[in-house]
Amino acid sequence: MEETDYIIIGAGSAGCTLANRLTEDSRHHVTLLEAGGSDRRFFVQMPLGYGKLFYDPGVNWLYSAEPDPGLNHQRDHIPRGRILGGSSSINAMVWMRGHQADYEEWGRDNPGWGWDEVLKAYREIEDNEAGGDAWRGKGGPLFISKNRKGLHWLVEDYIKACAEAGLPYNPDFNGESQEGAGTYQLTVKGGRRNSAARAFLRPAMRRKNLRVETGAQVTRVLIEEGRATGVEYLQNGQRKTLRARAEVILCGGAINSPQLLQLSGIGDGALLQEMGLQTLVDNPNVGAHLSDHHGINYTWQMKVPTYNNILRPWFGKALMGMWYLALGGGPLAKSINHGGGFFRTRPALERPNMQLYMQAFSTLIPKAGERPLLTPDPFPGLSLGLSNCRPTSRGHIRIASPDPLAHPKITPNAFSTPEDVEEMLLAVKFLRKIAAQPSFARWVEEELRPGPDVQSDEALIDDFRWRSGTVYHPSCTARMGASAETSVIDAKLRVHGVQGLRVADASSFPNLIAGNTNAPAIMLGWKAGEIILTESK
Template sequence: MEETDYIIVGAGSAGCALAYRLSENGRHRVTVLEAGGSDRRFFVQMPLGYGKLFYNPAVNWMYSAEPDPGLNGQRDHIPRGRILGGSSSINAMVWIRGHRADYDEWGAENPGWGWDEVLAAYRQIEDNEAGGNDWRGKGGPLYISRNRKGLHWLVEDYITACGEAGLPYNDDFNGESQEGAGTYQMTIRGRRRNSAARAFLRPAMRRKTLSVVTGAQVTRVLLEGNRAVGVEYLRDGRRHLLRARAEVILSGGAINTPQLLQLSGIGPGGLLQEMGIPVAVENANVGAHLTDHHGINYTWKMKVPTYNNILRPWFGKALMGMWYLALGGGPLAKSINHGGGFFRTRPDLDRPNMQLYMQAFSTLLPRAGERPLLTPDPFPGLSLGLSNCRPTSRGHVRIASPDPLAHPEIVANAYSTAEDVEEMLLAVKFLRRIAAQPSFARWVEEELRPGPQVQSDEALIDDFRQRSGTVYHPSCTARMGPDPAASVIDARLRVHGVEGLRVADASSFPNLIAGNTNAPSILVGWKAGEILLKDAR
């Protein structure tokens, strides 16, 4: 049996940041085990190339949810990164921390996780192109693009239309206020995606104390009594054992982490017994509380050219490819979400409960097995999307087999509460309100989805049940909290009832933040390193 000090299971957003912090002082041997392979792939590095990764099993776990009544019985596709950098290597690169009140809610029961503490950590992490101030960081390992150059010109009219609809301009969604419309900051540096692997893991891999093993799928945590002492993993068809002299940290994400805990005998007792797995620690919260943002796009045919006109024809692809390769510019060097925003569906709410996305292209006619960012519709199309920020619907992740290579059962329960349905109904009406404003409406030829015939509340609800789905932010399945009756880990990320075992990834969120989850996942990994180093003294 090989030995190391710390084992990190998963080289995703949190795992990469954790490996960077934990190996920094040179006193501890750290081993990262990643089921996927290298991130040195062209479509990973090219920002808009993530459309090619959406259905690629070489870099993607390719999960599917169970048929969901809230989505009219459809099975939602749930891509998760199976590659160095995890989902930060296949995502849309939007950098959103979340609302300060989200973290105050975290910190109310979990010391060290309130807004003041996480703001200090974010400012250590960031190297923001816009410069440092009381809100932004400068000089940290993760470069954040301000994303103000090379945007489609319709972004400006979208922002103006939002203002006409009552949603003012916001210069920085990560600043003093989240509400408003504007452009998203991006994890893009130069012409390349700035994933957690690029920003944290690859620099750390130059240290002699860090080892990274790819193609290593961990199958269970090794327990001796109530202490985690190592892991078992498969690599190249062979079984390996790795012992941890200090601790094991699970950073596999909101799907893989509860799956691995359950396979290791930590989870709902009845489920484990049904699967023939000896119960080491019974905790019904392992895999429970699954929370995710769900969203929908409304799409218009435009009177003026959009990215469809240049990215659809072969000559346009060739021209954009040459622009990208020669000069590092053009739409291939960016995410498709150029504009966005946050708004409240009711004025009595104390903070935004919906997120906006503006995309100067459309994909109503997708190719089979591909999210066609590089092959949009054969007409000038534009989409405005939105997703709920604080859904009340809850699902679960449960192993469906004792086979560690089998995918778990994922139940989202989208729109399973009246509150979520009511919020989304108000939200889609606001999308149409934006589109009706002069600065936007003057460029519109017709609404394509859902179409002007969809007007009644019943028809709008049926439409978003039929067409919406996850925006890929699963969280909270090993949630943090002081009470084992309602959580899986404590504020120091220690698994209740098990010594030497911690969780640091999106599964550990006490509740889902308002916005994209890459930033808070990196935050958890960063703070996990800080906590582990303090506890090792």
Template sequence: MNDSDFIIVGAGSAGCALAYRLTESGKFRVTLIEAGGSDARFYVQLPLGYGKLFYDPAVNWLYKTEPDPGLAGQRDHWPRGRLLGGSSSINAMVWIRGHHADYEEWGQAAPGWGWSEALPAYRAIEDNEAGADVFRGRGGPLFISANRTGLHPLVHNYLEACAEAGLPTTPDFNGLSQEGAGVYQMTIKGARRNSAARAFLRPAMKRPNLRVITKAQVTRVLFEGRRAVGVEYRQGNATHSLRTKGEVILSGGAVNSPQLLQLSGIGPGALLQGLGIPVLHDNPNVGAHLSDHQGINYTFRMKVPTYNDELRPWWGKLRAGMQYFLGGGGPLAKSINHAGGFFRTSAAEPRPNMQLYMQAFSTLLPRDGERPILTPDPFPGLSLGLSNCRPTSRGHIRLKSPDPLAHPEIVANAFSTDHDVAEMLLAVKYLRHLAAQPAMAAVIAEELRPGPEVSTDAALIEDFRKRSGTVYHPSCTCRMGSDAATSVLDPLLRVRGVEALRVIDASSFPNLIAGNTNAPAILMGWLGAQKIMTSV
């Protein structure tokens, strides 16, 4: 199928939405190439099964950062989806768009990406169980669970404690106001994960103008002069090439897309020359500006039962399995993040700068080869977590080797600015403030992590450097913008310096959205397709 109008590299959140939109009219022929395999796996489809995917090389790139001084010299684990649906097939399924002002900032950096463009796109994407209004959509391809039933009873304690602390209950984080505490909407449908593959790609695969190639890792973009004309990829032990009469679109995500650009000769010139890669276009922004949210949990032993009591013993697993398979309910049918919220660490902040997560379980005890969500601690535990929304620390993605199968260098630079350290210190103090409210204090037996002995500012900072880590939202490494000196892409997502090549995924974000990044990654694919169709 060398007559494709478009080759999309990567079947993640953006790539699946792109394939759906570009094939919808029947006008274009599209080939989608994915390095991983099928998403037809039990633990992919089971909502609470994502702990089993956390270290599974069959579905996960299993990236590691370089030792990070900001994380006490540790190498952070970066799971990224390597299968149909990409990271939307292994994530925690929380549906957060981001603050309205985030998109206003996008629109300032890249015209055409403001809130006035994002809102109608989101409403077209969604089939929201909560119903349609000026913010939510109904009838779109992506069903969004309102997550209003089957919540753990401790959600009520959490919401009451937030109210006691002055953080009001918010009915919809994607609605009028993001600030407050509430229940998270989820990409879950019929007690199954509703990934981008399920919502967008599977329907599109029924169309005759879409071809999907799996277990095929693209190793470089092919050029004639400065025009992208196809890709080279490895499938098994064989190397193949595929050409297009139109455009190549990279949708590999914040790690793979800059890596592939660099392998193709687009990136920091001195770096590429040092690796023996011919430089097609010298742009130091490729792989730079890496932004990510850093998170931490405070863990408590509870006086009342939590999901630990339900999921730890064999008989509890049996009961949960029966609830799920016989009625489509119980703890296995949801993400572990039932509730959360957004707050400001200071009244001087113009909008929330921290995100909350409430989990009625704990996993202090490690388990080889997985994140032990399905085998939590052998005592009633609860976790209150948070992550920073707008970190100022920046890292980078760079090739370490010209071998396209080698992982690139990932330098996260977590907590590398005084700003990020200062606001995280205020944030962890706020977690304790929430836990001390009467509604939570009545059901908490003791704080286990970090423990009450960790009390001084210096000790709290040392603790979050040791225990924090990514919340899996890397972005901005091929960012778009109007200024060619500071961006990789123009506002139409075209790679500067070459022709017929675009990048459309989370790496394209002008800056990091305040919240989970699956929704804005899907938005990139949806709006990106719209911009392609109006410009070709």
């Protein structure tokens, strides 16, 4: 029977980072099991190609949520990376740490996870193009583009309009203050996506003490006498067993990790009994506390050209393709979210509760089975979007079958609290306030979505229930905390009630941070490595 020291399950944002850190010590032999395949695909490497990956079963788990009353009983599409790099290989590449107060809340019940500790980790991780300072890192393994060049000229007028609406310019959302409008830093390097696989895993794969297995879907963690001793997995139609001399670490993400815990007998005892599974650890927190950001776009037809005019016609595609292939530049070399920001829906709030996205681009006309970033609308369109930073609504992840290949039930419960509905209502009104400012309004032909007829509070709420959806940041489903009464893992990422088993990914978050979740997932993998290396000395 095969053995290794550490088994990492999932080569996503956290898993790739953890594999890199653990193998820095040549004493540790690490096996990384990834259900998906290689990230060496053109549309993975080309930044704007992520639109092609949105419904691609070759790189994507293609999850679907349960019908959600908060979204007028619609089923939301939930893409997650099934590929080396995980969701960092299919995401929109925005590098956002979150607000300092988010981590102060993390550290309150979880020693070692306060702001000072995570800031240290971020500065070690980063090689920020904007340079190192008290907030940013320089010289780390992950290059971060400051994203100041090659932007659509309407970004500048968007930032001016935000200032006219009372939201001033912020040059760095990862700096001293998060609030304001500006441009997003991106995980893009040399015109290519800088995923966790590229930045962390590829360098580590040159080490002799790391073995990476693709097409290897773990079906169960083996637990003997209260200790995780290995895993069972499927690869090329064969069932295999791998033993861990030291530990098993789940890095499957907010959906896969709680699913695998439940399949392994760790979870709500009533659910496991219903599924015919033996309960080894009865903990209803496994799969509970699902938190996610939900957002919506407002769209305008513009009087001036946007990226629609460049990327819609065949000759525009050809020209932009040649620019990208020859020089690594142009709109194909970036995420579509050039501009953004953070704001408060009420002045009395201590910190921003909404995130903005500016896209000189629109995709109102759908294309079946694709997110048409490379085939936008046939008119000059522009979208301003937003998402809630700290929703109070909570959902859950539950296995629907003892079959490990069956997708779990995902119940987001979006907008299920009055607080979430009220703040989203105030937020969409602020989008219109931005659009009404002179620097923006002078370029607007008409509002297309939701349209000028949608004015009353009731109509605005109904509109965002119909048109909102996840912005792909599920978290907290195996969350960190002091005890099994409220959480799944402790501050060392160890599963309550089981030895030799940890969870290190977005499911581990004690609460959802304000912003995109790729950065904190990478940071969590980095600190997981630090914890394990320290304990193994």
